[in-house]
Amino acid sequence: MSLTLTDVTLTYPDGDSTVTALDRVTLHVPRGTTTAVIGPSGSGKSSLLAVAATLVAPDSGTVAIDGAGTTGLNRGRLAELRRHRIGIVFQQPNLLPALTAAEQLQVMAYVTGRKPAEARRTALDLLDAVGLADHAARRPHQLSGGQRQRVNIARALMNNPTVLLVDEPTSALDHDRGAAVVELITGLTRRQATATVLVTHDRSHLTAVDDVVTIHDGRLRKPNRRTPSDSVPPDCSEPARAGAEVRP
Amino acid sequence: MFVALRDLRFAQGRFALMGVVIVLITALVGLLSGLTTGLGRQNVSAITDLPVDRIAFSGPAQDLSYSDSAVTEAQVRHWAGTEGVVMAEPLGISTTRATAGGRNAAVSVFGVSPGSELVGDVGDRTVVLSVPAAEELGATTGDTVTLAGQDLTVTAVRGDACFSHTPVVWTSLGTWRSTAPPGTTATVIALKTRPDIDVEAADAVAGTRTTTRDDSLTAIGSYRSENGSLQLMRGFLFVISALVIGAFFTVWTIQRSGDIAVLKALGASTGTLLRDALGQALVLLVSGTLVGTALAAAAGTLVRDTVPFLLDPATVLTPAVTTVVLGAFGAALAVRRITTVDPLTALGSAR
Structure with missing residues (x-):
């Protein structure tokens, strides 16, 4: 069971022309594994996440979660899918200022209609898992940047998702904290058996992930082990699959 | 939430x-x-408290107005004999000054026929005071109140009826006419009717203009x-x-x-x-x-x-x-x- 994107193409208008954000992208991420997608700014990383998160419908191709396609679902069904099956870790933590750390997680249970008491227990367990058990009652302004990012990660896991989509989680963190966050994500991925896509432009934290693919001008390719570089011409003819031996 | x-x-x-x-x-x-x-x-309380459902004004051509209306004996008789009318009482309304024991106040005088259902205890040479009128005049039952030069005996004090921001005193139509322009029979006709009454036909014959009690409130200018x-x-x-x-x-x-x-x-x-x-x-x-x-x-x-x-x-x-x-x-x-x-x-x- 997994996340699968098949021949996904996404374009959008840019003045009089059309920009191809994703060009026949095929990606398969099994559960319990983390696939890192690396690439420079504007390469299509965030577009890939947006399509995988069902926030944008591709022009062509399919997105399937645990084998079930998302094509043709209306907004309500897509929102339901995101509630129950998809966890999103935003680039900026995007925490709600009025809520405590525990409540940031509990709000996820609120939108799914889960019982408050059970939700509270799950939230505290997850905060414990990300090392913030003692910070459950703190609001975002009382947390450091790294702590806020960990709450962001825990929130994404609150509804026990099938798919975890992580957008540049280390962009606002120093190297040590960034590495710790990536290790946390990969650890939680294995523990919660999620199919995790980690988008980043920072290659320095990728030792912990299971697979790495590069994206350039909207095309995915497996990086060359010997000469990992974003300047290598992209090739999307073969789908990138998790579990490969390639490491940067 | x-x-x-x-x-x-x-x-x-x-x-x-x-x-x-x-x-x-x-x-x-x-x-x-x-x-x-x-x-x-x-x-308006003096009107809304009346035990009637319609008010007939004089003159179909003019705007409804309690101050301008003046009905005739013939109109009262016609309405009293109209099919569907349970009660047709002439009602005189005017504003004047009343005096009692050296105190005076502006009052609305409501004149009704003695023994009328509109208010009890009213007869010739007597007056029923509303509580606000009694308070302003400092009068009570048995006292004498002077109205348009006539000394009247207070037979009762009750209710809080007011009309056009003045407290109401009730008296007989005969006494009321001394406060009204000469030759006036009454101001309006207070009607208690059955649902089957044909008001328009009765108005056409009587030369009156009839409206419901509550709608008649707009005929009070103030x-x-x-x-x-x-x-x-x-x-x-x-x-x-x-x-x-x-x-x-x-x-x-x-x-x-x-x-x-x-x-x-x-x-x-x-x-x-x-x-x-x-x-x-x-x-x-x-x-x-x-x-x-x-x-x-x-x-x-x-x-x-x-x-x-x-x-x-x-x-x-x-x-x-x-x-x-x-x-x-x-x-x-x-x-x-x-x-x-x-x-x-x-x-x-x-x-």
């Missing part, structure tokens, strides 16, 4: 400010409502202008409250668009977010309205002896409910912006 209640607690300053505005508007509307009703009652002005002010306050509340929630919704986008991206349905936001508006509206209404009621209780302020469930609850309903409407228009927030914006530079 998971997020809404926490927002209320977190942004206490902003919501308190808006709450105070709602409290003040509701208190003002409540006070104005009590005053409008109190003033209205001071204008009531029409006063009530119209006060109702206009009240209406404006309702509209202003809806606009202010709508504006507040518009700004609030814009400010939290980022949070809404995040919640949508995480899977919150638009319906859930709308319910949350509307619930927040209702909590603010209902609590502000309750406090404002309590303030208005307390202020009304304090001033009711010096100002014609009427405090009853209708004057208290109607403006409160109206404020909540219109405020909720304004808030609903504001928070519908939630439906247009794109969850994609939560991802930042998604494209």
Whole structure:
């Protein structure tokens, strides 16, 4: 069971022309594994996440979660899918200022209609898992940047998702904290058996992930082990699959 | 209302400010409502308390007016003999000064036939005082009141009837005619009718113009202008409250668009977010309205002896409910912006 994107193409208008954000992208991420997608700014990383998160419908191709396609679902069904099956870790933590750390997680249970008491227990367990058990009652302004990012990660896991989509989680963190966050994500991925896509432009934290693919001008390719570089011409003819031996 | 209640607690300053505005508007509307009703009652209670359902005015061609109407004996007789009429009583209404024991006051004199169902205890050379008239004249049962040069004995003091802001005294039609222009029979005909009556046909024959008792209130000039002005002010306050509340929630919704986008991206349905936001508006509206209404009621209780302020469930609850309903409407228009927030914006530079 997994996340699968098949021949996904996404374009959008840019003045009089059309920009191809994703060009026949095929990606398969099994559960319990983390696939890192690396690439420079504007390469299509965030577009890939947006399509995988069902926030944008591709022009062509399919997105399937645990084998079930998302094509043709209306907004309500897509929102339901995101509630129950998809966890999103935003680039900026995007925490709600009025809520405590525990409540940031509990709000996820609120939108799914889960019982408050059970939700509270799950939230505290997850905060414990990300090392913030003692910070459950703190609001975002009382947390450091790294702590806020960990709450962001825990929130994404609150509804026990099938798919975890992580957008540049280390962009606002120093190297040590960034590495710790990536290790946390990969650890939680294995523990919660999620199919995790980690988008980043920072290659320095990728030792912990299971697979790495590069994206350039909207095309995915497996990086060359010997000469990992974003300047290598992209090739999307073969789908990138998790579990490969390639490491940067 | 998971997020809404926490927002209320977190942004206490902003919501308190808006709450105070709602409290003040509701208190003002409540006070104005009590005053409008109190003033209205001071204008019309003598008519609304009449045990009749229709009033016949003279002259079909002219505007309805208690001050200009003058019915004839023939008109009274015609109405008394009309099929479907249970009771047709001539009623004289005029304003004059009354004197008792050295005190005098402007009063409305209501003249009725002795033994009329409109008011008991009225006979020649006697007068029934309303409580406000008795208080202003300092008179009570058995005292003598001078009306248009005639000394009349007070046979009873009862009711709080007022007409055109003056207290009412009841007397016989014969005595009343001495306060009215010469040759006047009565001002209007008070009618108690059955549902099957053909009013238009009777009016055509009698040369009168008949309306329901409640509609006849517009024939009191002071009531029409006063009530119209006060109702206009009240209406404006309702509209202003809806606009202010709508504006507040518009700004609030814009400010939290980022949070809404995040919640949508995480899977919150638009319906859930709308319910949350509307619930927040209702909590603010209902609590502000309750406090404002309590303030208005307390202020009304304090001033009711010096100002014609009427405090009853209708004057208290109607403006409160109206404020909540219109405020909720304004808030609903504001928070519908939630439906247009794109969850994609939560991802930042998604494209």
